Amino acid sequence: MTEQEKPLNFIEKIIEADLASGKTKQVHTRFPPEPNGYLHIGHAKSICLNFGLAKKFGGVCNLRFDDTNPEKEDVEYVESIKRDVEWLGFKWEGDIHYTSDYFDQLYAWAVELIKADKAYVCHLNQEETREYRGSLKEAGKDSPYRNRTVEENLAEFEKMRAGEYEEGACALRVKIDMASPNMQLRDPIIYRIKKATHHQTGDKWCIYPSYDYAHGQGDAIEGITHSVCTLEFVEHRPLYEWFIENLPVPAKPKQYEFSRLNVNYTITSKRKLKQLVDENVVKDWDDPRMPTISGMRRRGYTPKSIRDFIDSTGVTKVDGVVDVSQLEFAVLEDLNEKAPRAMCVLNPLKVTLINYPIEETEYLTAPVHPQNEEMGTRTLIFTREIYIDKDDFREEANKKYKRLVKGKRVRLRNAYIIEADECVKDEKGEIIEVIARIIENTVGKNPEDGIKAKGVIQWVSAEHNVDCELRVYDRLFNEVAPDAGGKDFMESVNPESLKVLTGCKAEIALQDPVSDIPYQFEREGYYFLDSDAENDPEKGIENQKLIFNRTISLRDTWK
């Protein structure tokens, strides 16, 4: 389906109507992460949506760090977030924004709220505040500090700002309705004391605005027209609107909510992802098994495949769980089109071609991509001794087996057809070598005797090849919903999510591997050069070896 005929999602329809009515002149969205962790596949949806909306309707999208809680945040995260957004292929409008850029304005507006008798400093401690708030079924009751005079509130708020109170001693609350059925409206706290150093503002402030107070105003200041967030903020919308109505903001942005992206066999809770790192289940946040943007990048997923996947899932208010196969499909689809092909033997088994001259070295040409000539060709070296995969030879097999069998023929991909005569075994009975013959004149043609080969297998010269390590990944969890229903997700961790294969032999073209896109190791899968491959300090210059991460295996419908 082309972009034109793809039906608009509900937010796109709203925007289209706003543009048509003239309510919106130019669409302005924003991606507003809190820099308190690494971005994951769930954030990718928000990124694609916000930047995508702007692009689709000729607008712009800001990148804003919602940094109102200094204790949890760090510049390390702002850097990684910038990198991830760029890598995904998006460009934010102008400079990067920080909610902390608006702390002065937010403070001034808070003072206005106090002057209008719409906010008060409350000295209830945390526990008391909770008790006064009531419960889901019972109304709350007014704080004893709710009716202080404006002058008193102004003075108290100034003392808060000046650092005269300890953390938790008091907070600025907005006066709405302690009996509201919407818990968010029961006099929410808009400023609290935090004597922490902020990664952007340093020690300038010891009071920080809450998300609810800061977010909408930040949107208004930046001229955001459509403030898109996830469903859990639906109940915050009346609050969002309350601030916009009660403050002299320069614009009136609107909030719209969509459902989060969930993928089965995957978790996206920041806390849980951190636990995987902390408890060494994975090596780091960018471990190729992680659902983080950086993990997927290291694994070999392309930005386009992630964008396509996100597009394929749609934007709605239904909370569902997308099947990983939908993600895998997007990866396979993009990689099939772009990945250069190569041959790599995972478990080498020597094959000696007894009718091939010992000294002979033949250079064969193969396409880099069989369906795309423009990608050019590569050179293969053919010799008397080669390696094939152990799985590709059997002494006997039924006719469903299309590989090399003793007494039968097989096509060596991009090379000769060979026929196996016998095999050599070690004392344990394991096959360690196959004795075979090439069928003359079969490069690029079928045998003159008319006896064709049933299958095709990859191979590599035993003398001319590149040794490499392959890291083969499987799903991180064995459970469809690892953290559903209060389950301990750590118990469903797949103990075999990583298998390291060493001594793998790749064709010589891999001596100088490309590092921006995975290779398709034909008949095996897509493999991406690991970013650590060339600069692992432990191994030293001489011991560097090629390390490839398996991005994803090829579809295999062989039963």
Place this chain on the structure above:
RNA sequence: UGGGACGUCGCCAAGUGGUAAGGCUCUGGGUUUUGAUCUCAGCAUGCGUAGGUUCGAACCCUACCGUCCCAGCCA
């Protein structure tokens, strides 16, 4: 009867009163020097359930059922 959001194929998802798009998965066939790709075909007499309105309902009305969210000085 706290409030709110949501229920269309195994999974996503169009559809907004005129007789159920599409994608993923799955199944079967064809092509193929990758058991890949590509290609063809199949896959909801039914839209949470039960009533009602209507010539006609996934769409409107009523009741019920189910799932998720809200009681951080987190976002």
